[in-house]
Amino acid sequence: MDLDSARVAMLYQDPHPAHAGFAEAVGADLVDFRGFAPDWVGDGVPADVVNGLRAPAYDVYLVEGSRPLYAALVNRVVRGSRLVYLCADHGLYSLGRDDFEGSSGLKSLVGRFGTPAIRAVGHRYVDGVVAVSEFAADFTRPVVGDDAPIEVAHPYVQPDVYDALGGVSPALDDKVAVTVGRPSRYKGVDLLVEAWPRVRERHPEAELHVVGGGHPESYERTEGVTVRGYVEDLSDALAPASVYVQPSRMDTFPVSVLEAMRAGLPPVVTDTTGTRSEARRIDPSLVVSPTPASIAEGVATYFDRAPAERRRLSDRARERGSTFDADSRRAAFAEAFRRVLEAL
Secondary structure (H helix, E strand, O other), X not given: OOOOOOOEEEEEOOOOHHHHHHHHHOOOXXXXXXXXXXXXXXXXXXXXXXXXXXXXXXXXXXXXXXXXXXXXXXXXXXXXXXXXXXXXXXXXXXXXXXXXXXXXXXXXXXXXXXXXXXXXXXXXXXXXXXXXXXXXXXXXXXXXXXXXXXXXXXXXXXXXXXXXXXXXXXXXXXXXXXXXXXXXXXXOHHHXXXXXXXXXXXXXXXXXXXXXXXXXXXXXXXXXXXXXXXXXXXXXXXXXXXXXXXXXXXXXXXXXXXXXXXXXXXXXXXXXXXXXXXXXXXXXXXXXXXXHHHHHHHHHHHHHOOHHHHHHHHHHHHHHHOOOOHHHHHHHHHHHHHHHHHHO
């Protein structure tokens, strides 16, 4: 299939800004998958079926995330539109796990116990995948089968943020760590807070700043932890720190790590995070397991480093972070998407 002649739509729920940029890069229309079922149908599986049946016809649906995937699969079965999954969330990673959480009780049950059926559907009806990281590609492959083409295209830092963070001078001589994100369990901020007493056993003056709205104030009961909450300017959150921490239990490719790197902060990330590929480029010791003990060891080891060594890692982080600009990453996505279509 030729991208230049195909009619393409991105089926979305709440599009990530970078994903909206991906859609623009391939000339795709943005289509909210929820916009076609009447209110009385509700917001569960019946609504997904109706939305899939009534969605406008396109040659290709690029589907952002797991929730719109149900509607897209209905459309694929009934109308034959090609389905390319943009794997950027952790829905497929959690298949078969006791803690799988779908958008409804039925979907949670299917996700926990219906993995063989989901894989059978994926093998037959998901035509291709663009994953936001190699990590995401790895856990998507068993769901879509060996024949479906999978390409990787990383997201990017939004242009205004990218420009602002390029001027940040982090406090590399201090022992301050920062993490940025929503208070969702998969982000693992609770693991980092639990790790902090271990960090302070080796570095009693070490501080942790938790940035993002909704984090519990109880985190501040742990010595050295400050909950800063929402900040208007990300530069103000990153500048006082010497290291960034992404303690996620699972994360496909968090842009917050790219933002920290752009600001010159080396990132300590878990090996269940897609940006582990970027941290390893800087220094393999920056990749840790998603446990309090391992996270504490990674942060404390970084604080053990001499100032000159921290500056060397900071320079590497900033150099790598500078490659996640919008123009180059949109172009890379367009090329990845084109390769997927050509393989169909």
